[in-house]
Amino acid sequence: MILITKEEAKHLSINNLKRYRLRKMVLRYLYEERFVSAAEVSQKISVSLPTTKTLLDELIALGAVMTSGIGDSRGGRKPALYSLVAGAFYVITIGIEHYSAKIAIFNSHNELVTEVRTIQTNVNHPDLAEKLHTVSMDLIHEARIDDSKIVAVGVYMPGLVNSATGINYAIKNEAYQNIGKTLKKRFGKTIYIDNDARMQALGEFIFGKAKDSRNALVINWSWGLGLGMILNGQLYGGSTGFAGEFGHIKLEENGILCYCGKRGCLETVASSQSILNMAISGIENGTITQLATPYKDNLSSLKPEDVVNAARAGDEFSISILNKVGNSFGRGLAVLIQLLNPEIIVLGGPISKAQQFILTPIQQTLNQDCLEKISSIVRIEISEIDDRSGLLGLCARLFQKVLGDVTEVR
């Protein structure tokens, strides 16, 4: 076995432990950099070139690494390049959403090796874990993957998820609070569970707009306001994994009642639902708008996206709604910026697709509410990968766990 558990690693002799750690460092570096020369690896892991070579040779013998051509030189002999074998390791990623779940398998080049299969279900489904396992097995067989090469299974889900324990405290059904335990039994692999917004944030950090930003905030702007944070280059989850409850910070003393039971939560004035509420009451009151004709007698089919599209088509009423919502959202964002001084904020979800109709009012509010020195350095951008950032983030997180966290390695 190339990778072993922490428990097994404890029983290794000093020499074997060193070897194992070096191997993991090499694998981690190859995972992150794709094509590297032996000299670069040697530099990175602070080990002489001959030993680096034997390490690489061992990994080649184990089938995890391969040589792939020769690189460019800046004056001397061209180096042989090494890379991870794409099929050396696989991870299964599962994204649980409100009424559906996505399942997909990635290889060690972060490439999808299966379709993203979507199943209709919900968090309280009686045999969710079993269903997820069955579908995963189907995918493994279809893609003809050797089961032993699956190194980890990851799940993201909404709610208050403590990734250290895998327990979701927002779910009433006790059996599914701790779905990790059930999955562990079924899969017999390393299981990792985290919150959906956090995995999206990691996806943006590694593959998206927040790449290379050590301090980034990613907000999924939809029915709720999911916030994932990258702080000091690390995913931040808080002491019990509940960090990022951006939608339920209270900005109005006597605001609208939120479904969480509190009053004046940001979600009550800056979510998809608030957009719908405003649109519906406007249509009912006979406001002139493009939305009136198609939806007047069919209010229940009105979706937030429709308001966004109408705004893009020039509908003044829709623009004013987005303006209001943007201002409210901006007030919350200003708080975040003052507290965390991020260098980038990435917005995802349907509302973010309103582009300038939403960015302009946000910026307006930030100018009002923030210290100039702090707000002037932050970039606000719209995600380009928010349909898959969660699964990608999960994929990256799993490989981080399996190949060693940068922060873990001593």
Added chain:
Amino acid sequence: MILITKEEAKHLSINNLKRYRLRKMVLRYLYEERFVSAAEVSQKISVSLPTTKTLLDELIALGAVMTSGIGDSRGGRKPALYSLVAGAFYVITIGIEHYSAKIAIFNSHNELVTEVRTIQTNVNHPDLAEKLHTVSMDLIHEARIDDSKIVAVGVYMPGLVNSATGINYAIKNEAYQNIGKTLKKRFGKTIYIDNDARMQALGEFIFGKAKDSRNALVINWSWGLGLGMILNGQLYGGSTGFAGEFGHIKLEENGILCYCGKRGCLETVASSQSILNMAISGIENGTITQLATPYKDNLSSLKPEDVVNAARAGDEFSISILNKVGNSFGRGLAVLIQLLNPEIIVLGGPISKAQQFILTPIQQTLNQDCLEKISSIVRIEISEIDDRSGLLGLCARLFQKVLGDVTEVR
């Protein structure tokens, strides 16, 4: 030299680099643990006992480490204990406050080896750097410290300090925006500059109430509201060192005008100044209060501490003021808790000394504004070391820098 610069380390051969890193790891471990056996060191640095022994012997020969007695055993031969020599390294810590500066020197046991000398001055003093240097030199001589054993000089100051560059963007005077540069010239040592609230947070994290809490918030509750954050066990400064502007988050849409130019900042309703304002207007309006007699004709000498003391003596009016301020503060704190899910919040500064008179209204507001799952796990405590947490934090930070950040060491 036991410690060298990063630049020098780059020119080391692989073997010497390894040796150097191991030495630093040993020193760091001894700095953190005080008394350890060779076996423990060996474990910690993943190196065999014989080599650990030679490492320790070398460090003893260099005068940085000494044996100090023997430890307890659980059945076998008692181990020889090793510890850092107290006088092996020293750091100079400088705390710049609004109208004064504190200077003190600590040894590698985090012990003060001089008095804490206070000089009257302010950030815009024409020759602040020179004065600080002169006083430091006096202290060095008085304590008979060998100058070569001073390994770093640290400064904390209020404002928007970027600790990576040492520049303070809140100070108008350009020459003193970058006091680090001037100090570097004078001292010729590693200079570290950071924000006051952050250093207090680190002090609490390492020596105070937040010890062993990986996610802690420390608030200095005084004229301003200084926030320092420990997230994932690391000090958090944001992308440009401006994180923690808790006092200037906007919670009231049309609130009081703040000196920062914005309206409705938390500081306008939850700082020392707001306590004074309420007390003064109450006294002027003839409210019955213990404060009336001593201060009626002498309002300018009224201090926030007086209100706190009156409350403790049972003065209803003062209690009601603290109640209001506690509620306002609680609203801000609720936002912090929802976003960051800390396990402890440590309050320092004069207002925090009001104990239950302020904790009760805070808790009340938290119950209203927070999700129960998040607020129920957070402990709110009053600092016991807030008169010296800043210098202590700075001392720890300097040794972290010099002996290698845990996160830096690979």
Added chain:
DNA sequence: CACTGTTATTTATATTTTTTATAAAGGAAG
């Protein structure tokens, strides 16, 4: 107080790694 079990320390040997030297491969300049 001798005996046994346990842990710490030291020494000798075996193993691993680095260093140094040398060869091979390629680029740049004349």
Added chain:
DNA sequence: CTTCCTTTATAAAAAATATAAATAACAGTG
């Protein structure tokens, strides 16, 4: 096309490190 320089690759010598075995120190027990 040759020479010189730089970089990579490999082999052999030298140094550093780990392992294992031996010794020392101590606690508990009969």
